Amino acid sequence: MRVEIWSDIACPWCYIGKARFEKGLAAFAHRDEVEVVHRSFELDPGRAKGDVGLVVDMLAEKFGRSREEALAMEEHVASNARSEGLGYRTEGRDHGSTFDIHRVLHLAKAHGGQDALLDFAYRANFAEERSVYDQETLVGLAVEAGLVEAEVRRVLADPDAYADDVRADQREAAELGANGVPFFVLDRRYGVSGGQPAELFTQALEQAWQGRVITPVAAPDAAVCDTDGSCEIPGAGAQSSQAGAHS
Template sequence: MRVEIWSDIACPWCYIGKARFEKGLAAFAHRDGVEVVHRSFELDPGRAKGDTAPVIDMLALKYGRTREEARSMEEHVAATARSEGLGYRTEGRDHGNTFDIHRLLHLARARGRQDELLDLAYRANFAEERSVFDPEILVDLAVEAGLDADEARAVLADEGAYADDVRADEREAAELGATGVPFFVLDRRYGVSGGQPAEVFTKALEQAWQGRVITPIGADAAACEAGGSCELPQAGAHA
């Protein structure tokens, strides 16, 4: 069974959702029979390459909030991430165009190292003091994931390298009706939207494996939408 996951490295709910999906997959009896493929989705495709801004400033501007309110929004997401055992910094992170990261992830897929690079990129973006919008840091991450430094550097220098693959993923997302991420598609028969709890993913995997006619499981969970909007759960709700 194939599970395809559309996500963006700039999306905190994708970071959280990946961890939750992996916990759900670990509890699935047929986990060894599941192939996971990560696909590209840009939250802010219109942002120019090299145009970065501090996340707190971006949130304040986007939502019309004060910096203090934006910081509180980030703290809420950080608490959810930390509850899943993930590191999360609320200060010192940048927001920018992620197209180059997606191109490099396609190289990593071709070399069998996609999941390793994605984990490293998420960790660098959300938990560490490393900007994923710096090409040299991307090369460092690629090497850590097991890729060749010269090949990674050549891909980043050639703006056409893997660009068609990224665009193809994004067209497929649109055709499937995905307007936000993370978006999980199981054997092209069933979709799970948002960073659902681990047990929801386990149940979805079980139903897809059985090949039944299935209906959506669970209400939509927190997700990030194209354009950069990241939904936050209401007070008292669970992410």
Template sequence: MRVEIWSDIACPWCYIGKARFEKGLAGFAHRDQVEVVHRSFELDPGRAKADIALVVDMLAQKYGRSREEVVAMEGTVAANAQAEGLGYRSEGRDHGSTFDIHRLLHLAKARGLQDELLTLAYRANFAEERSVYDDAVLVDLAVEAGLDETEARAVLADPSAYADDVRADEREASELGANAVPFFVLDRRYGISGGQPSEVFAQALEQAWKDREVTALTPLGDDAAACDAEGACEVPQPGAATA
């Protein structure tokens, strides 16, 4: 069974959703027969490579919120991340174009190291003091993941390298009706939007395994926190269930 996950490194709910999915997968009896493929989705596809800003300042300007309001929102997301055992810095993170990161992830996919690089990139972006919008940092992460340094540098130096793969993933997301991430597709039969609880993923895996004759894409789970195509990331309200 194949699980495809559309996500963006800039999306906190993709970071959280990956951890929740992996918890659901860990308890699945047939987990060794599940192939996980990560696919590209840019939240800010038109952003120039050199246009880098602090996340808090960018969100405050984009949505007309005060800096204090944005910091509070980020604190709520951080609490969700920490509940999954993930590190999360509410302030000091950069925001920029993720196109090069996605291109490098396609190189990693070709070398069988996609999940390793994605995990390291998420950690660098959300938990560590490393900007994933810096080519030097991306090369370091690629090497940490097991990629060849010369090959990683060559991909970053050539804007056309794996560009078609990134665009093909994004077109496919649109064709499937995905307008927010994370977006999980199980065996091209079931679709799950948002950073759902791990129990939802566990149930979905079981259902998809049992119903492998189904061909239409069926939504599973209620709506959950996600980052939409405009780059807006939902934040659970106090007292609401975190999903």
């Protein structure tokens, strides 16, 4: 069975959702027969490559909040991340275009290192003092994930390299009805939207495996990051979303 996950490195709920999905997968009896494929989804596709700023400032401007209120929003997300054993810095994180990161992730996929690079990039972006929007940092992360430095630099120097792959993933997400991430598609029969609890992922995997006709089981407080760059915060007035996938 194949599970496809649409996500963006800038999305905190993708970071949290990946950890929760992996816990749910670990509890699934047929986990060794599940292939996981990561797909590209840019939350801010129109953002210029060199336009990099602080996440807290972006949140304050976007939602018309004070910097203190934006920090409180980040702290709420951070508490969810930490409950999953994930590191999360609420200050000093950058926000920018993720297109180059997605292109390098496709290179990593071709070499079997996509999941490792995604983990390194998430950790650098959310937990460490490293900006994934800096090219040298991105090269270093890719090398850590087992890629050849010269090949990574070649891809970054060629704006067309893997660009079509990134855009194809994004078109497919739209066709499946995904307007936010993380978005999980199980065996092209069932879609789960948001950073759901681990046990819900286990339940969804079991139901997809059985091949039954089912209805979405998304929890009411599921959180996603949407295409305008905003990320929902359960318990803070956000609305959850869910969507089904079909072939």
